[in-house]
Structures are given as C-alpha cells and as structure tokens.
Amino acid sequence: MVATDNYSQIKEVAKEYSNVKLYKKSFTKYFLKVGKLKKIFLFDKARNYSLSKATKKWILILDCDETIKDPNQIKELTTHSEVIAWRLDQISTVNNVEIPTQTTRLWQNGYGIHYTKVVHETVDEYLQDNKLRIERSDAMITHTGFDDPKWNKEKAQRVIDAYEYEQHPYMWYYLGIVYTQLENPEKASECFEKCIVMPNIPKHLKAHALGVLADCYRQSSLFYRDLAVERIKAGIELEPDQNMVYLIQAELLKNFNKPNKAKDIYKALRKRDTLKTKINADILLTKEQIDKEIKNCTIR
Numbered sequence: 001m002v003a004t005d006n007y008s009q010i011k012e013v014a015k016e017y018s019n020v021k022l023y024k025k026s027f028t029k030y031f032l033k034v035g036k037l038k039k040i041f042l043f044d045k046a047r048n049y050s051l052s053k054a055t056k057k058w059i060l061i062l063d064c065d066e067t068i069k070d071p072n073q074i075k076e077l078t079t080h081s082e083v084i085a086w087r088l089d090q091i092s093t094v095n096n097v098e099i100p101t102q103t104t105r106l107w108q109n110g111y112g113i114h115y116t117k118v119v120h121e122t123v124d125e126y127l128q129d130n131k132l133r134i135e136r137s138d139a140m141i142t143h144t145g146f147d148d149p150k151w152n153k154e155k156a157q158r159v160i161d162a163y164e165y166e167q168h169p170y171m172w173y174y175l176g177i178v179y180t181q182l183e184n185p186e187k188a189s190e191c192f193e194k195c196i197v198m199p200n201i202p203k204h205l206k207a208h209a210l211g212v213l214a215d216c217y218r219q220s221s222l223f224y225r226d227l228a229v230e231r232i233k234a235g236i237e238l239e240p241d242q243n244m245v246y247l248i249q250a251e252l253l254k255n256f257n258k259p260n261k262a263k264d265i266y267k268a269l270r271k272r273d274t275l276k277t278k279i280n281a282d283i284l285l286t287k288e289q290i291d292k293e294i295k296n297c298t299i300r
Contacts, residue, residue, distance in 0.1 A: 025049055031165050040162045044121040048114045059113075061105045062141070066090075069140035077106060077137055084108050084132040085123070089275075092143040100275065100284040104134065105141065119162040120174065136276065156182050172198065173205050180212060185220035189213060203238050208282065210235035211245035218248070218255055228252055243274050244283045250293065259297040266294045 007024060014022045027046040030039055051059065058078045068074060077086050085107035092099050104123055107113050111132060115121040127134050159178045163171045176191035192213040196206055214231040217224050232252065235245040246265050253262040274285035 021053070023049075023053060029165070038161050038165070040118065040158065040165055043119055044115040044117055047121055051114060054109050057109055059107055059109050063143075066141050066143050069142060073137070073139035074106065077139060080135075081108075082133065083135045084111060085113065085127055085134045086139070087134060087136045088139045088141050089137070090141040090143055100286060102136065102284065103141065106137075106139075117168060118166045119159045153182065170195070170198070170201060170205060173201070173209050176209060176212065180216065185216040189216040189220065192216065204242070204282070207235040207239035207242055208244060210238070211242070211248045215248045215251065218252055225256070242282045243269060243272075243285050247283070247285075247293075254297065263294055263297045266290050266297070270294075 011022060014020045025046075027042040027049070028039060029042055030037055032038070047061070060074060062068065077083075085104055087102045087104045088106060090101045090103050092101065104127065107123070107127075111130075113123050113126055113132070115123055116125050124134075126132075156178050160175060163174050163178075168174065172191045172195040176188045176195055179185075179188035179191060192209045195201065195209045196213065201209075210231045214228040214235070217228040217231070229252065232245060232249045235242070236249070239245070246269055250262040250265040253259070253265065269285065270287060270290045274287075274290070
C-alpha cells in the first residue's frame with residue numbers, strides 16, 4: 001500500500017515485477033475545521049483494503065521508507081504456525097540518533113486481523129481484544145522516514161487533523177504526543193491534562209501520559225516542580241515496569257541538581273532488560289543509551 005499522488009510512477013515500477021498486482025483506490029477525506037476545508041488520508045481504511053487483497057498464508061507489512069535487515073529471519077518466523085502474529089524490532093533514525101521500538105508487522109492471514117485508527121494505525125487492539133497469540137522477535141526493520149524535519153512537521157499536522165476528525169476515544173493522549181513532537185509543551189500539557197482524567201483510558205497510556213506531562217512541565221515556562229514530581233510518582237505507581245517514566249524522573253532530578261540520584265535511576269534501568277518491554281507506547285532503551293546518560297550526569 002502506497003499513499004501517493006503520482007500513480008503513473010508507481011505503475012511504471014510495478015511493470016518490473018511479473019507477480020505484482022496493482023490496485024488503485026482513493027482514501028482521501030475532506031472535512032471542515034474552524035471554517036476551513038481540510039484533507040486527510042484514511043490510513044486504516046487503505047491498509048485494510050490492501051489486506052483484503054492478500055492471498056498467502058502470512059502477511060508482512062512494510063512502508064516505502066522501511067527495509068528488513070535479514071529476510072531469512074522473516075522466513076524462519078513463518079514456520080511457527082502456533083504463533084498468530086509477530087512483533088518486530090524497529091530502528092528509526094531521528095536527527096542521526098537511532099531509536100528502537102517494536103511494531104506488529106507479520107501475522108497469519110485468515111483471522112480477520114485489521115487496522116484501527118485513521119493515523120498511527122495498528123492491529124494491536126484487534127489482536128489483544130481477540131486474545132490472539134503475539135510473540136516478539138528480534139527480526140529488524142530499519143526506518144528512515146523521520147530524517148526530514150519539514151516533513152515531520154507536515155506529518156504532525158496531518159495527525160492532528162486526523163484525530164480531530166475521527167474523535168478517537170484516546171484523542172487527547174495522541175494529540176499530546178504530537179504536540180510534544182512539535183516542541184510545544186504548553187499545548188501538549190493541555191492535552192495530557194485532559195487525557196489523565198478520561199474514563200476507561202488504558203493504564204499503560206495513562207502512565208505514559210503522566211510521565212510525558214511531567215516532562216512538559218520540566219520543559220515549559222509553566223514549570224511546576226511539585227506537580228511534575230507528583231505526576232511522575234503517579235505514573236510509576238500505575239506502571240512500575242515502564243522505562244519512560246524513569247527516564248523523565250532522572251531528567252527531573254538533573255534539573256533539581258541531583259545528578260547522583262539521577263545516576264541511581266539509570267543504573268537501576270541498566271539492570272533490567274529494557275529492550276523487551278511488553279507495555280504499549282513505552283520507549284525501548286539500549287545499554288549504550290543508558291551508559292551515555294550516566295556519563296552525562298553532572299552538576300549544573
């Protein structure tokens with residue numbers, strides 16, 4: 001599935017492969033926002049349309065800015081018929097920094113697995129709701145789509161428009177994440193404050209929101225020291241296994257000129273396997289990244 005306005009170019013590329021079938025369908029939607037006509041692309045609908053065309057036993061999803069590091073690992077994973085879906089490791093390069101995450105991209109056809117959410121679409125909700133077996137693999141996807149800051153801002157605005165159009169149940173959480181990416185901690189704070197009082201929000205999302213909210217307070221001109229500490233404590237109580245809340249706790253301690261206590265947090269993280277967390281929305285950490293943070297702990 002490729003979102004593009006240049007269909008003729010895609011058609012030319014497809015001619016090079018005898019076993020490729022090409023389908024063309026529009027998933028653009030227009031809606032009014034503050035008196036202006038906005039255009040969004042319905043990514044979940046587009047992906048689900050592509051899934052409807054799949055005929056093989058296994059489905060692998062890759063975007064045009066992604067590659068598989070070792071295709072043989074993918075072949076090996078498809079020999080495990082007892083596993084319905086695999087979460088793969090992903091390395092995204094952002095400002096020359098490699099950031100590890102996990103993403104569900106490989107699963108067996110025929111289980112009705114489909115995407116939800118207009119943007120940042122995933123199949124995880126369906127898999128979890130239907131109690132289908134998901135396993136983690138160390139097969140690696142490399143992702144280069146975050147290299148262009150201008151493009152990132154355009155994508156961020158697209159996400160904002162899409163969530164406001166869809167009125168997603170957890171919209172304030174996702175909008176808060178986007179505003180942090182846009183380096184607007186005040187606006188992000190507004191969204192996360194609304195998020196943490198939402199009824200029935202999943203525990204892992206609320207814990208993540210509390211942590212990022214504390215970090216927004218740390219970064220913004222509205223830095224409320226006591227409230228930031230309170231938010232971090234609440235996040236840790238909700239999900240003590242999340243990596244991200246501890247990272248922000250360490251950053252707060254550095255702001256309070258307590259580098260030794262920040263080091264203690266990093267050292268405790270280093271003893272854990274920070275690359276195998278099963279908590280959605282959490283950040284993954286390599287030992288090298290933690291060591292770098294320990295080395296940078298100095299009195300300000």
